[in-house]
Amino acid sequence: MNSDLLDSAQLAADIKTWGKALGFQSIGICDTDLSHAEPGFAAWLEQGFHGEMDYMARHGMKRMRPSELVPGTARVITARMDYFPPDSQPAATIIEDGSRAFISRYALGRDYHKVLRGRLQQLCDRIAANVGEFGYRVFTDSAPVAEVELAQKSGLGWKGKHTLLLSREAGSWFFLGEIYTDLPLPVDVPSDNHCGTCTACISACPTGAIVAPYQVDARRCISYLTIELKGSIPPDLRPMMGNRIYGCDDCQLCCPWNRFAHLSAEPDFQARHGLDNASLREMFSWDEAAFEANTTGSAIRRIGYECWLRNIAVALGNAPHTPENLAALESRAGHPSALVREHVAWALAIHRR
Template sequence: MSRTPPTPKRPPRPATPVELRDAIRAEALRQGFDAVGFAPAVLEPDARRERLRRLTDFVDAGWQGDMGWLGERTEARADPQHLWRDARTVVSLAVNYAPAADPLAVLDEREHAAISVYAQGRDYHEVMKSKLKALGRFIWDTYRHSLKVFVDTAPLMEKPMAQAAGQGWQGKHTNLVSRQFGSWLFLGELLLSVELPADPPETDHCGSCHACLDICPTRAFPAPYRLDARRCISYLTIEHAGPIDRELRPLLGNRIYGCDDCLAVCPWNKYAHQARESALAPRAQLNAPPLVELAALDDATFRRRFAGTAIKRIGRDRFVRNVAYALGNSAAPATALPAVERLLGDPSPLVRGAAVWAFSLLAPDLIAERRRLTRESDPEVRAEWQAAA
């Protein structure tokens, strides 16, 4: 969250609320946003209670897992005015990141890494933040209205905001679905101190479809519109800091950063067109790289390879943990086993533990002898050796 700093001294341009809304929309589209919507920042009591109830139910069920911050400042998450009491309008901004090809095809390439579409280009937080600040600067410089900028970094429920602004609706997979862009939208928000005419809110168009629920490898949806993050592969490979539960590891397949399954199968994607934002275009080295190549990364090479991407945020050890699980799932001992054996001596206990599990799958006949010879000091890694078949 950031406030656009005051700079110029030229007088503000007078504009009616409709003119201001239209000018903001036109400038946002000119700057590369794909969709713009406006909603009141002042919620009706019933709408506020419903948002708060859904968030509280999620937290009370423990579905947030390690993401403890979701249980903090719930009042602020449910109501923009708890973040900034001068807020009168929410401007919901969206950037399309639809892929050019089927992102699920890589799941059949078991010796290569499946990296979520959103993470294959530049870090979307930085792309969105840059665009939002430029738009905020335009509003301040031209009209002198105070504002705040948000992009996934503050307790603001961006998907309900986007739905209220007509951008789309929260589908059964809990992500935003758009009739123009399918399930492939990054979201950001501006809170404005001026009241502007709102766009009609979007309604749910999922109908009887449940393709996103059926395809989930780990059955992370207890019910439509409900997500248990503790079973979600995106959560497990990105947010979860420790070893992943043994029952879930085989279900990861070769997904080492995020999971696109529920997004990619959405029928509304047929209306999406390929992303036009060049900064989000996939980097060649992030499009199905060999797992054995990624397993060899130390901290320095990890940082260099993923500089400027969202992947760098999770750190080398968590990333290589994911790679080790994928190597175990590869069913390719000839190529994967040497890489896994090297990881058995990794400085990180998190990586060593994952490598033990992978070794037990790739070389079950050798596990007893290797377990007898190991001199492991970390208790969690020792437990992995004991649990290995």
Template sequence: MAAETARADRQRLALTQFATAEALAHGFDLCRITTPERIPDLRPVLQAFVGEGYHGSMAWMEETLERRGHPTGLWPEVRSLVMVAMNYGPDEDPRTLREEPGRGAISVYARHRDYHDVMKGKLKALATRFAARAGSDVKVFVDTAPVMEKPLAAAAGLGWQGKHTNLVSRSHGSWLFLGSMFTTAELIPDAGEVDHCGSCRACLDACPTNAFPAPYRIDARRCISYLTIENKGPIPADLRPLIGNRIYGCDDCLAACPWNKFAQSAAEIRLKARADLKAPELADLLALDDAAFRAHFSASPIKRIGRDRFLRNVLTAAGNSGDGDLAGHCRPHLSDTSPLVRGAAAWAMARLLDAGAFAALAKQMTADEQDEMVLTEWRDALASQGES
């Protein structure tokens, strides 16, 4: 019996070392392992989050709550979880772009090729090698299934969930893509990571829209990433001015994290950002029709939100720019086929024109407007100008 136990332990160790070595060989920067019994039941946390309405319009969070609450809810046979991470840190502080209101600020992660594709390809290659060696079943996930990557990564020791609710690593700061390989193989788990945030609240104070009701809690309805990506309707009027020139996501809470000083240098980062997405001109983006949008963002996660939502974001940034010259670029969108775009264009024009010019424009454009949402935008914009 002792000999069999020793042999089983050697096999577990060999498979564990193989999984880690293969993960690094396939281009991941970090790899740690955990097991289902080391992961608490997260359903109460999720239920409280959904109960507060913090998930906004993301109905899938409520629909998948039971499966998302624990790895065995998704796959009862799982015995080990191989958690991997890839660094995507920027070569400069993305917040400096706030000083260039005529340019659009795109979240750092979206300046690369879609990370889902990059990570999924590498994970599939890792899983193929591991399954052949272990003779066990495997499943891979990259933010496309009801998997709570951040708590699982913390349990595996990749980092800890910071007060901004994102994963923080002592070696990579807040700039990590996460993925996982579930397997029926028995592996040796790593020690989990502890919270190293201490009394720091830099990430909380950095949020432009005050999206954190408390440390470690986020209200997605106020988060710029949610508002510009997940949100399918108009951005709430009171939050639009706070968005500034952020046209896809927001990095402020991540960029404020002091642990970023330990992140790898840009020269060591495996993923390189597209130069044309670092600081695009709003005027150029406003000129994109549907075909041009699809072509320009063909390999980018930005493509997934569609041209209408993207233009809504760009028009919001244009309205915040204070640059009257952008009014000419916004004007054509007052006749767009999408009510979402027309409404955003009306708001932007109200911010870029003087009261008299805007009142004349409103009279002209509302004469034939049939959509109530767009008409409401015009009425609210006229009222706000009358108050200013």
């Protein structure tokens, strides 16, 4: 083996060591060939399963071709970081309590985009300090990047039937990030699939969004409805949403592999502002200034105040019929936003039946 290969192998090993020192639980490396995933992605787009996420179609196959997104890319360094917040209220307890608001566990703490981008940049700085200037670009759910496919190819886990990445050692409660680079690093062995005959996630989806193994119709997914969709939530799906006001974790909560998941050691991912145990009425009473204050530095802020009220109005429509819930809805019946008024009117109609 020549010295260049030896140096590359040592650099890859060093990158994994440095990554773990920066708080990542695992680092993998793969090449840029995702041609095997292109037909499935094209079919998914063709069926319209991306809904109003027009950027998915606009970017097209660039998502599956890293060297088209960042010319010169030869390798992708993938990273995962556990996020399940310690000491948060049990998810199942919140979901079962119709008076409380369920927020996806990943969004209870600081915005993961900021945390992972910062750590990945530090990793790049460490690499540059050892090898000199090199070509790279950092991503974390922020561009047309096929994160799950790249993570699977680099050995971090496999694509589950819910389309999230699964790991035998860590379940699925983690974030993914990537470094596109021109460094000719040795690649890791792709992960095998270990879902077997299990269909727990498919059965658990409240809205039937997992329409087939490894295929999600985003238009029915509660995460899409509460975060990506900017207009009216389809009335037939509203009753199925329960008290889920930002995201949905049901497909992860039921997954047998998550018995191996780890609580996050990152202080940034601890629950903030009581978001793990707040009542629907309390959050519905926030004015826009309170919303801004309580979501500072959070991924939740991206949906905006109007969609926040929209989502909670639906949850209050699904909540127990009490004078207090009715009064909360009536307080927003004349809201300036037509979107909010529509969903409040729906919820009031449910309570007045």
